[in-house]
Amino acid sequence: MTDATAHLARHLADLQTWDSEADDTLVCTAVVDETHDVRTFVFEPPEPRRFAYRPGQFLTFEFALPSGPVNRCYTISSSPLRPHTVAITVKRVPNGPVSNWLHDHCAPGTAVKAIGPMGEFSCLDDPAPKYLFLSGGSGITPLMAMSRAFADLGRPVDVVFVHAARTPGDIVFRAELDLIARRLPGFRVAHLPERAGGEAGWAGPLGRLSAEFLALVAPDFKERSVWCCGPEPFMNAARSLLGALGHDPRLYHQESFDFAKLASAEPEVAAEVLDAEAAEAAAVPTYDVTFTKLGQTVKVRADQFILAAARDQGVRLAASCTEGLCGTCKAKIVSGTVDMSHKGGIRKKEVDQGLFLPCCSKPKSDLVVDR
Numbered sequence: 001m002t003d004a005t006a007h008l009a010r011h012l013a014d015l016q017t018w019d020s021e022a023d024d025t026l027v028c029t030a031v032v033d034e035t036h037d038v039r040t041f042v043f044e045p046p047e048p049r050r051f052a053y054r055p056g057q058f059l060t061f062e063f064a065l066p067s068g069p070v071n072r073c074y075t076i077s078s079s080p081l082r083p084h085t086v087a088i089t090v091k092r093v094p095n096g097p098v099s100n101w102l103h104d105h106c107a108p109g110t111a112v113k114a115i116g117p118m119g120e121f122s123c124l125d126d127p128a129p130k131y132l133f134l135s136g137g138s139g140i141t142p143l144m145a146m147s148r149a150f151a152d153l154g155r156p157v158d159v160v161f162v163h164a165a166r167t168p169g170d171i172v173f174r175a176e177l178d179l180i181a182r183r184l185p186g187f188r189v190a191h192l193p194e195r196a197g198g199e200a201g202w203a204g205p206l207g208r209l210s211a212e213f214l215a216l217v218a219p220d221f222k223e224r225s226v227w228c229c230g231p232e233p234f235m236n237a238a239r240s241l242l243g244a245l246g247h248d249p250r251l252y253h254q255e256s257f258d259f260a261k262l263a264s265a266e267p268e269v270a271a272e273v274l275d276a277e278a279a280e281a282a283a284v285p286t287y288d289v290t291f292t293k294l295g296q297t298v299k300v301r302a303d304q305f306i307l308a309a310a311r312d313q314g315v316r317l318a319a320s321c322t323e324g325l326c327g328t329c330k331a332k333i334v335s336g337t338v339d340m341s342h343k344g345g346i347r348k349k350e351v352d353q354g355l356f357l358p359c360c361s362k363p364k365s366d367l368v369v370d371r
């Protein structure tokens with residue numbers, strides 16, 4: 001048997017469900033380029049599990065960034081009818097720490113922590129005979145999960161899927177959406193790039209959501225349950241356009257990827273995320289790290305780098321590379337132990353003398369540092 005077949009056999013044999021109370025680690029198995037700045041990351045648990053979720057729900061991840069652990073939410077873009085893996089599809093946000101870390105460092109084999117699924121943005125929770133899915137940019141992910149689930153069932157649906165993008169080259173899941181539209185009766189796709197960009201032969205509509213565009217792709221839009229996700233200006237424009245055209249607001253649903261906005265629109269969902277993050281954090285021991293010369297003590301979790309945690313709490317420590325290369329932050333341990341993963345910024349002789357690099361060390365006990 002090849003590796004892949006052996007792996008498949010394991011997945012088919014073990015049908016235990018992923019349970020966030022018991023399971024928290026996912027391992028990346030594949031990375032797929034969707035567009036020039038959007039990538040899909042496929043994950044599975046270390047031991048085979050089945051994921052149970054409603055399409056449109058998200059997971060809250062904890063990523064081990066060099067600066068310490070950071071939490072972010074990502075919608076599951078894969079189909080719940082293919083429950084052995086989950087995928088997230090992430091757009092690079094300029095200067096965004098997590099989205100860029102995922103693009104640059106998450107590869108097959110990378111382990112991440114995840115809790116969930118959570119969230120209430122799923123057409124399953126408010127079923128309707130006809131849907132209009134409106135997506136912009138990375139907001140396509142919950143609508144893609146719903147569409148993939150419909151496609152996996154193969155029963156006729158009545159869905160108009162609109163995806164707004166900057167150019168045809170920015171259309172996420174373009175080929176797959178076109179394929180679903182060819183194979184699933186009643187599923188129609190209308191890509192709406194703002195401009196043709198490099199695709200000279202683009203024959204479809206161009207521009208932004210408008211009354212004319214809606215009349216063209218979904219003349220019966222007033223009868224449709226609308227599910228909208230995308231950048232805030234996109235969702236604001238969609239909502240006011242539909243309102244102005246007489247669409248019943250009770251048939252309109254939207255999800256924000258901006259955590260603060262999600263928290264104000266859906267406090268219960270945000271509270272669930274924050275509670276889960278707090279429970280996760282409480283499961284990791286926290287140690288007191290005292291800097292004797294500075295006369296300051298900070299709380300550092302066992303999974304945080306000491307320099308980053310101390311800086312977050314206002315302690316000014318000299319450092320340069322922040323990744324264990326240069327040795328600028330070298331300091332002496334008076335008492336306690338650390339877990340250090342340096343990249344050559346300290347010599348073995350120095351470590352034997354009790355020196356360490358706070359930028360790449362996590363505490364294993366309370367710590368007193370001569371600094």
Ligand SMILES: Cc1cc2nc3c(=O)[nH]c(=O)nc-3n(C[C@H](O)[C@H](O)[C@H](O)COP(=O)(O)OP(=O)(O)OC[C@H]3O[C@@H](n4cnc5c(N)ncnc54)[C@H](O)[C@@H]3O)c2cc1C
Pocket residue numbers: 058060071072073074075076088089090091092093095096097098099100119138141142256257258259260262273
């Ligand atoms: C429900 C939900 C689903 C999402 N799904 C997707 C998706 O499918 N694809 C995609 O590309 N992006 C998605 N996002 C956005 C994603 O979480 C990140 O905000 C985005 O990738 C940018 O992160 P960044 O660190 O690169 O940039 P930043 O701009 O630094 O991050 C965005 C801001 O969000 C805040 N924030 C984000 N998550 C949390 C959290 N869990 N707790 C507290 N604060 C938080 C941060 O404080 C930060 O200010 C989703 C967001 C939410 C809330």
